[in-house]
Amino acid sequence: MPDFTDHLKPRYNGAATLQAERNGSAICVDELSQHLLSRDCFLERQEKIVEVLSQEKLFNKSQQLGLSRVDRYHLGLARAKAIQRIARRQGWDHDDCMMAEYLNDEMSPYHLHMTMFVTTIREQASQQQKQHWMPRILNYDIIGCYAQGELSHGSNVRGLETVAKWDPVNNEFEIHSPYLTASKWWNGSLGRTATHAIVVAQLLVPKQQHGKPSDSLEAGYENHGPQTFIVPIREQRTHQPLQGIVVGDIGPKYGYASMDNGYMLFDHFRVPKSALLTRYAEVSDETGALVRRGHPAVVYGSLTFVRGQIIMHARLVLARAVTVAVRYCAVRRQFRYRDSTAASGACTELQVLDYPTGRIRILPLLATTFALHYTGEYMDDLYSRSREAIESGDFGPLAELHSASSGLKSLSTTLVADGIETCRRAMRGHGFGGGSGLVGLNAEYLSKPTVEGDNWMITQQVVAYLIKKMTAVVQSPTASPQDPTDELFQSFLKRRLHRKPQSVFDPHGHLDDQAIVDVFKWRTADLSYRAYQARLVEKNLWTRLMIQLHNLSRAYSEQILVTNFHTALHSTAGSLSSPTPDVLRTCFRLFALYTLSNSSSSFLLTDSVLRSTLTMLDDSILELMTELRPHAVKLVDSWAIPDFLLNSALGRYHGKVYEELFNMAHRKNPLNKVTFNPDWRSEEIVLGSGDQGRHILAKL
Amino acid sequence: MPDFTDHLKPRYNGAATLQAERNGSAICVDELSQHLLSRDCFLERQEKIVEVLSQEKLFNKSQQLGLSRVDRYHLGLARAKAIQRIARRQGWDHDDCMMAEYLNDEMSPYHLHMTMFVTTIREQASQQQKQHWMPRILNYDIIGCYAQGELSHGSNVRGLETVAKWDPVNNEFEIHSPYLTASKWWNGSLGRTATHAIVVAQLLVPKQQHGKPSDSLEAGYENHGPQTFIVPIREQRTHQPLQGIVVGDIGPKYGYASMDNGYMLFDHFRVPKSALLTRYAEVSDETGALVRRGHPAVVYGSLTFVRGQIIMHARLVLARAVTVAVRYCAVRRQFRYRDSTAASGACTELQVLDYPTGRIRILPLLATTFALHYTGEYMDDLYSRSREAIESGDFGPLAELHSASSGLKSLSTTLVADGIETCRRAMRGHGFGGGSGLVGLNAEYLSKPTVEGDNWMITQQVVAYLIKKMTAVVQSPTASPQDPTDELFQSFLKRRLHRKPQSVFDPHGHLDDQAIVDVFKWRTADLSYRAYQARLVEKNLWTRLMIQLHNLSRAYSEQILVTNFHTALHSTAGSLSSPTPDVLRTCFRLFALYTLSNSSSSFLLTDSVLRSTLTMLDDSILELMTELRPHAVKLVDSWAIPDFLLNSALGRYHGKVYEELFNMAHRKNPLNKVTFNPDWRSEEIVLGSGDQGRHILAKL
Incomplete structure (x- = not known):
C-alpha cells in the first residue's frame, strides 16, 4: 500500500559511502578473491548455484526467522527435496548440492544422509x-x-x-x-x-x-x-x-x-x-x-579431514560476520569528534569504523579471516600429501595431522563463535535486529565449539601429543627431526638456559616479522616443556594439569596460525599485485600483535617477549589499524559473500542499509497485517476476532 | 500414548546425586537466601506470584520456543492482559506486576507503559x-x-x-x-x-x-x-x-x-x-x-537509578545460568579419571563439576553472582542516601553515582552476557538444546551490552569523570577528600614515586585479602593517572585514547566490585552462621584472583603486583575451587530461582535431568505429531496431505 514513506530518503547516502570506500583502495578485488577462493572451483560454483537458487521462491529467506519450529522443519524438508530435483534438472554433482546447502544457509534434513x-x-x-x-x-x-x-x-x-x-x-x-x-x-x-x-x-x-x-x-x-x-x-x-x-x-x-x-x-x-x-x-x-x-585408522584420517574442513568453513563464517560489520560500520555515522572545533552539522558525524573502539573489535577479526585461511590451506595440502601414505597403511603422518587439526578446530571455532558476537555488539542497536543477518548464523554456529569434539576436551589430544614429542626430544635431543615440532623442540632445548626475552620491534621501532613468529614459537616450546616437566618429571595428576594444558593447546594453535600466515606472505600471497601483499602483511601483523596482546602475560612469563614490547603494543596496534582501515571494505568484498547468503540489511553490497531495514519492517513483516486489541479488560486478542484468547491457548 | 519407554530409568540417579551434594555442605540455604533476597520482600513476593502464575495454563512455557513470531507476540499480549486482570483479582501492586513479568520471563507488550x-x-x-x-x-x-x-x-x-x-x-x-x-x-x-x-x-x-x-x-x-x-x-x-x-x-x-x-x-x-x-x-x-x-538533573538521577537496578538484575540472570550449569554438571558424568587404576565400570565416571576444566568455567561465575550482589546493594544504598539531596536540588552526589553506575552497567552486563554463554558451553551438547533453558535467556540478555548506554560508549563518561577527579587531586593534593576516589588518588600521588609491586600472598603463601583489594585500587589509580597524563599533559586526542580509557573504566569497576565484596565480608555477610562466611570469603578470593588472572599484564605493567604473584595464581585458583566445590549446589540453591523461572530440564531443583529432557522431546514436541514424506520425487511434504508444497510457499 503506497504511503508517504515511499518517497523518503535516508539522511546519509550509504551507497555513495561504500562507493567512496571502494574508490579509496587500490586492491584488486577479483584477483584477491581468486587467490582466496579458487580451490575446488569454489567461486565459479558459488556463482552458478546462487544464480539458480535466488530465482526460486522456495529459497526466499525473508520470512523464515518468524516461522514456527514445525514450519521451519517443513520448509527445510521442502528445500532439501527441491535441491534434489533441481540438481537432477541442472546436472549438479555432490559438491554443487553441498554448495546449495551452504548458500541456503540452514542444515538440510538430508545433511547426514549426504x-x-x-x-x-x-x-x-x-x-x-x-x-x-x-x-x-x-x-x-x-x-x-x-x-x-x-x-x-x-x-x-x-x-x-x-x-x-x-x-x-x-x-x-x-x-x-x-x-x-x-x-x-x-x-x-x-x-x-x-x-x-x-x-x-x-x-x-x-x-x-x-x-x-x-x-x-x-x-x-x-x-x-x-x-x-x-x-x-x-x-x-x-x-x-x-x-x-x-x-x-x-x-x-x-x-x-x-x-x-x-x-x-x-x-x-x-x-x-x-x-x-x-x-x-x-x-x-x-x-x-x-x-x-x-586397521580402522583410515577412519581417523577422514575425521582429521573433517576437522581440517572446519577451519575452511570457519573462515567463511567469520568473513560473513565481518563483511556485515565492516560495511555497516562504514555506512553508520555517530557523533562528532570530541575534539572537533567545527560547528554542529550533519556531515561531521563520524563513521563508526573511524572510532578506535569500533576498529579494535572489527579489524583484528578481519585479519583473523586471513590467518584462518592460510592455515586452512596448509592443513588441506598436508592432508592431500599424507593421504596416499595413510591409504597405503602408513599411519605415521596421522599423529601430527590429528594433533594440529584438533587444536585448530578448538581455536578456530572459538575465535569465530566469539567473533560473530563481537561483530554484532560492535554494530550496537541494529546488530540485535533481524536485519543484521546474524541471528541465524550465530544460533547455528554456537554449536560448533561443543560438537565434533568439544573445544575443551579435544585440546587434551593435542597436549598429549606435544608432551610425547617433547619427551622424545629430551631423550634424543639430536635425532633427525621428523617434523616442524621436532625442530622447534630441539632448538628450544639447546637455547633454553641462555634465553633472553625478545622484542618484536627492531632497533628503529619497526616491527620485525620474523621476531613475531619466533616469540610465538618460543612460547609454545616453553609451555610444552613445562607440561612435560609437570606431567613426566613432577608426576602431577593429569586432571590437575588440565587448565594449563588447555592453554598450551591454544598457544600451539596460535603459533601455527601465525607461522602459516607469515609463510604465505612470502609464497602465494607475495605475488599478488600491489598493494595487496602489503595490506596482507598488515593483516598478519595485526592478527599476531592482537593475539599477543590478549595473552601477554603468557608471553611474559615464558620469557618470550620483553616487558618493553608489551608497553609498545597498544600504539602499534592502533597504527596497524590505521594502515588497514582504507582497505577494509575491499578486503571484505574479496571474500565474495553473495547478498543471497549474507541475507543482511546491514551488510548488503550496495550499502543501502536504512532502505533495506525499513523495507523489511514496513513491507515484509506479517505481524503488521494483524490488528490487536490492547485493552486488558477484554480477553479478545486479535481485534474483532472475538476468540476470547482460545487461539493461543490451543497452542500451549 | 504408552510405550516401552514409560518404564525405563536413567542409568544414573540425578535426584540422588543432588541430594548427596546438598547433604555434603552445611550451608543454611534459607538463611543465605534471606541474606541475599530479603530486600523489598523479594523472596516472599516471588513465592506469592509463582504460586498464582504456575497454575494458569496461559503461563505454561513448554511450547513457546517453537511458536511463530506472530504467535509469540499474540501470547505476549494475552499474558500482559491476563496479568492485569489477575492483579486486580489478587490485589497485586506495581511491584507484584513487575515480579510477574520477571517470572513470566519475556518482555511484556505493556512493559514500556509501566x-x-x-x-x-x-x-x-x-x-x-x-x-x-x-x-x-x-x-x-x-x-x-x-x-x-x-x-x-x-x-x-x-x-x-x-x-x-x-x-x-x-x-x-x-x-x-x-x-x-x-x-x-x-x-x-x-x-x-x-x-x-x-x-x-x-x-x-x-x-x-x-x-x-x-x-x-x-x-x-x-x-x-x-x-x-x-x-x-x-x-x-x-x-x-x-x-x-x-x-x-x-x-x-x-x-x-x-x-x-x-x-x-x-x-x-x-x-x-x-x-x-x-x-x-x-x-x-x-x-x-x-x-x-x-533543573532536569533529577532525570539523570532516575537514569542512574535504572543503571543501578541493572546490576541487581544482572546478578539474578547470572545466578540463573550458573544454577543450571552447577546442577547439570553435578548430575552429568563423563569419562573416568585418566590416572585411575580402577577397572572399567559405570560408577567411576566423573561428575563434570569435578574436572578443573568444568570448574574453571563455572565456579568463578558462581563467585561473580555474589560480587555483583554486594555492589548492587552498595549502589542501591548509595542512591537512597543521595536521593534526598538530589531531590532538594543538590546534585553533588550525582557525579560519583553516575560514573560508578555507568562503569558498572558496562562491566556487569558484559560479564553476565558472556557468562551465560560460558555456562552453556560448559554444558556441552545439552547446553545447545532447548532443555538448557538458556535459549531465551541468552537471546534476550544479549541486548543488554548495547542498550541503556552501549557498553563501550558509556565507559567514556566514567573516564571523563576519573580524569577530572585526578586533575583536581593533582592540583590540590591535600584538599579534604570528598569521596573514596579522592582518597585513593591522594594516596596514590603520595606513594607513586616509591611504589614497589605487591604480592597478594603473605610470607607463608596464604592469601592476604587486604592486599588483594590494594592491588585492584593501585591499578585503578595508576591507570587513571596515565589517562590524566595522556589527555591533559600530553594533550592526546580523545579518540586516540578511547581503547585505553575503556580499559580504565573496566579496571575502576572491577575495583569497586572487589572492594565492596571485601567490605561485605566484614559487615553483613560476617554474621551469617558457619560455614557461610568462610565460603563467601572463598568466593571473594576466587572472584578477585580470577579477575586478576584475566588482566594480569595490566596489573604487572602498572606495578600493582609482583611477577611472582602471577606465577602462583593458577595453583591458588585451583585450590580455591576445590574449597568451593562442595558448596556449589547449595550456593546456587540460595539464589532461590524457582523451577517456573528456570524452565530448564538441566537445571531443575530435583535433578531428574534425563527424565525431563526425554519428556520434553517425547511427549511435548508438536513436530512429532506430524508424519512427513521424505521422498524427493514427491512435492508433497506432509505425508498423505497431497498439498504439493503449497502450505509453506504461502508463508514465504
Whole structure:
C-alpha cells in the first residue's frame, strides 16, 4: 500500500559511502578473491548455484526467522527435496548440492544422509554391503542418518549404553536400550526424516558357544565395544517407526530449526547378521566370536579431514560476520569528534569504523579471516600429501595431522563463535535486529565449539601429543627431526638456559616479522616443556594439569596460525599485485600483535617477549589499524559473500542499509497485517476476532 | 500414548546425586537466601506470584520456543492482559506486576507503559498535565510507549531527525519526519500495542514572531534541541494509526519475540500545544519563545537509578545460568579419571563439576553472582542516601553515582552476557538444546551490552569523570577528600614515586585479602593517572585514547566490585552462621584472583603486583575451587530461582535431568505429531496431505 514513506530518503547516502570506500583502495578485488577462493572451483560454483537458487521462491529467506519450529522443519524438508530435483534438472554433482546447502544457509534434513551416513558405509561396509547399499543411498531411495551419541554419553563413545546382542541361534542381533539414558540423542535427520540409521552399539557376543546365555544384561556375554550397524527404522510406505523402535525429534534448540535432531530407543529390536558393517570386524560363522581385520585408522584420517574442513568453513563464517560489520560500520555515522572545533552539522558525524573502539573489535577479526585461511590451506595440502601414505597403511603422518587439526578446530571455532558476537555488539542497536543477518548464523554456529569434539576436551589430544614429542626430544635431543615440532623442540632445548626475552620491534621501532613468529614459537616450546616437566618429571595428576594444558593447546594453535600466515606472505600471497601483499602483511601483523596482546602475560612469563614490547603494543596496534582501515571494505568484498547468503540489511553490497531495514519492517513483516486489541479488560486478542484468547491457548 | 519407554530409568540417579551434594555442605540455604533476597520482600513476593502464575495454563512455557513470531507476540499480549486482570483479582501492586513479568520471563507488550512512559510523565509533565494523564495511565485506559531512538540515531540524542515545529498561528506543533532515517526505531510496545507515545523531537520555534517562516526545513526557525511530547498515535476504536502516522513492528530480532519493538514516521502530524511536556520547558504564550525552568538533573538521577537496578538484575540472570550449569554438571558424568587404576565400570565416571576444566568455567561465575550482589546493594544504598539531596536540588552526589553506575552497567552486563554463554558451553551438547533453558535467556540478555548506554560508549563518561577527579587531586593534593576516589588518588600521588609491586600472598603463601583489594585500587589509580597524563599533559586526542580509557573504566569497576565484596565480608555477610562466611570469603578470593588472572599484564605493567604473584595464581585458583566445590549446589540453591523461572530440564531443583529432557522431546514436541514424506520425487511434504508444497510457499 503506497504511503508517504515511499518517497523518503535516508539522511546519509550509504551507497555513495561504500562507493567512496571502494574508490579509496587500490586492491584488486577479483584477483584477491581468486587467490582466496579458487580451490575446488569454489567461486565459479558459488556463482552458478546462487544464480539458480535466488530465482526460486522456495529459497526466499525473508520470512523464515518468524516461522514456527514445525514450519521451519517443513520448509527445510521442502528445500532439501527441491535441491534434489533441481540438481537432477541442472546436472549438479555432490559438491554443487553441498554448495546449495551452504548458500541456503540452514542444515538440510538430508545433511547426514549426504555426509556421515554415506561416509560410514563407504569406509566401514564390506564390498558386498557396499554393493547393496550404495546405489540406494546415491539415488536417495533410502534416507540415512548417523545414530551414535546418546542422552548421557556423547564424547565418551566407550560409555555408550545401547547394546547389540549376537544371537547365534537365529543369526540375528538384538538391539536394545536398557536404560532411558541409552536413548540415541541429538542425531541429525533422525527425528522425522530418516528411513535408515547407522546405529553404534556395544556388541555383546556369548562367551560360550553352547549353553543359553544368562538373561541379565551382560552376564555370559563378552563386550567387544562399540560397533556399527545399519538399521531400517521406519516403514517405507507409512514412514511410521518399526515395531520395537521409539523415535522422534528432540525439540527446539539454539539453532538448526530446519534440522530434525532426533532421539531413538530400541526394545529388543532384531536385525539380520548383515546389519553389522564388516570391513573391520565380523562375527565368525564358525566360532561365533568377533574377528577383527585391517586397521580402522583410515577412519581417523577422514575425521582429521573433517576437522581440517572446519577451519575452511570457519573462515567463511567469520568473513560473513565481518563483511556485515565492516560495511555497516562504514555506512553508520555517530557523533562528532570530541575534539572537533567545527560547528554542529550533519556531515561531521563520524563513521563508526573511524572510532578506535569500533576498529579494535572489527579489524583484528578481519585479519583473523586471513590467518584462518592460510592455515586452512596448509592443513588441506598436508592432508592431500599424507593421504596416499595413510591409504597405503602408513599411519605415521596421522599423529601430527590429528594433533594440529584438533587444536585448530578448538581455536578456530572459538575465535569465530566469539567473533560473530563481537561483530554484532560492535554494530550496537541494529546488530540485535533481524536485519543484521546474524541471528541465524550465530544460533547455528554456537554449536560448533561443543560438537565434533568439544573445544575443551579435544585440546587434551593435542597436549598429549606435544608432551610425547617433547619427551622424545629430551631423550634424543639430536635425532633427525621428523617434523616442524621436532625442530622447534630441539632448538628450544639447546637455547633454553641462555634465553633472553625478545622484542618484536627492531632497533628503529619497526616491527620485525620474523621476531613475531619466533616469540610465538618460543612460547609454545616453553609451555610444552613445562607440561612435560609437570606431567613426566613432577608426576602431577593429569586432571590437575588440565587448565594449563588447555592453554598450551591454544598457544600451539596460535603459533601455527601465525607461522602459516607469515609463510604465505612470502609464497602465494607475495605475488599478488600491489598493494595487496602489503595490506596482507598488515593483516598478519595485526592478527599476531592482537593475539599477543590478549595473552601477554603468557608471553611474559615464558620469557618470550620483553616487558618493553608489551608497553609498545597498544600504539602499534592502533597504527596497524590505521594502515588497514582504507582497505577494509575491499578486503571484505574479496571474500565474495553473495547478498543471497549474507541475507543482511546491514551488510548488503550496495550499502543501502536504512532502505533495506525499513523495507523489511514496513513491507515484509506479517505481524503488521494483524490488528490487536490492547485493552486488558477484554480477553479478545486479535481485534474483532472475538476468540476470547482460545487461539493461543490451543497452542500451549 | 504408552510405550516401552514409560518404564525405563536413567542409568544414573540425578535426584540422588543432588541430594548427596546438598547433604555434603552445611550451608543454611534459607538463611543465605534471606541474606541475599530479603530486600523489598523479594523472596516472599516471588513465592506469592509463582504460586498464582504456575497454575494458569496461559503461563505454561513448554511450547513457546517453537511458536511463530506472530504467535509469540499474540501470547505476549494475552499474558500482559491476563496479568492485569489477575492483579486486580489478587490485589497485586506495581511491584507484584513487575515480579510477574520477571517470572513470566519475556518482555511484556505493556512493559514500556509501566516503565519509561509513566516515568516520563511523572518526571517531565507539569502538574496540570499529570492530573490529566496519570489516572488514564494507571488505569491502563491508554497504553503508552517511549519513542526516542531513530533509525540512524540512538545514543546521539542531539542528532535526532524528527522535528516538531511550533505553529503560533494555530497554537499547534507539527511533528514531521523529513528523512527515512528520522523513523523512530526499536521503541518497545510501539509496533502493535500502544495507543500513545512519548515522542522526542527537535523543537523548532520561529525566529521572528511576525512574518511567515520559510518553508525550508529549519530556515527561519531556531532549534531548541530534543524535547518531549505526548502524542496519540492510534485511533481508539479501530486501533488503526492516525492520519499522518505510519507505524508498525520492526520484525524478528535476537530476542524479545513477545515485544513489538516498533518504527514510526510522521507526515506533518499536528498536535495541540498541550502535547509538549512542560515541567522544564514551555513555549511562551506571549513571546512564542521557549522558556526553560528548573533543573532536569533529577532525570539523570532516575537514569542512574535504572543503571543501578541493572546490576541487581544482572546478578539474578547470572545466578540463573550458573544454577543450571552447577546442577547439570553435578548430575552429568563423563569419562573416568585418566590416572585411575580402577577397572572399567559405570560408577567411576566423573561428575563434570569435578574436572578443573568444568570448574574453571563455572565456579568463578558462581563467585561473580555474589560480587555483583554486594555492589548492587552498595549502589542501591548509595542512591537512597543521595536521593534526598538530589531531590532538594543538590546534585553533588550525582557525579560519583553516575560514573560508578555507568562503569558498572558496562562491566556487569558484559560479564553476565558472556557468562551465560560460558555456562552453556560448559554444558556441552545439552547446553545447545532447548532443555538448557538458556535459549531465551541468552537471546534476550544479549541486548543488554548495547542498550541503556552501549557498553563501550558509556565507559567514556566514567573516564571523563576519573580524569577530572585526578586533575583536581593533582592540583590540590591535600584538599579534604570528598569521596573514596579522592582518597585513593591522594594516596596514590603520595606513594607513586616509591611504589614497589605487591604480592597478594603473605610470607607463608596464604592469601592476604587486604592486599588483594590494594592491588585492584593501585591499578585503578595508576591507570587513571596515565589517562590524566595522556589527555591533559600530553594533550592526546580523545579518540586516540578511547581503547585505553575503556580499559580504565573496566579496571575502576572491577575495583569497586572487589572492594565492596571485601567490605561485605566484614559487615553483613560476617554474621551469617558457619560455614557461610568462610565460603563467601572463598568466593571473594576466587572472584578477585580470577579477575586478576584475566588482566594480569595490566596489573604487572602498572606495578600493582609482583611477577611472582602471577606465577602462583593458577595453583591458588585451583585450590580455591576445590574449597568451593562442595558448596556449589547449595550456593546456587540460595539464589532461590524457582523451577517456573528456570524452565530448564538441566537445571531443575530435583535433578531428574534425563527424565525431563526425554519428556520434553517425547511427549511435548508438536513436530512429532506430524508424519512427513521424505521422498524427493514427491512435492508433497506432509505425508498423505497431497498439498504439493503449497502450505509453506504461502508463508514465504
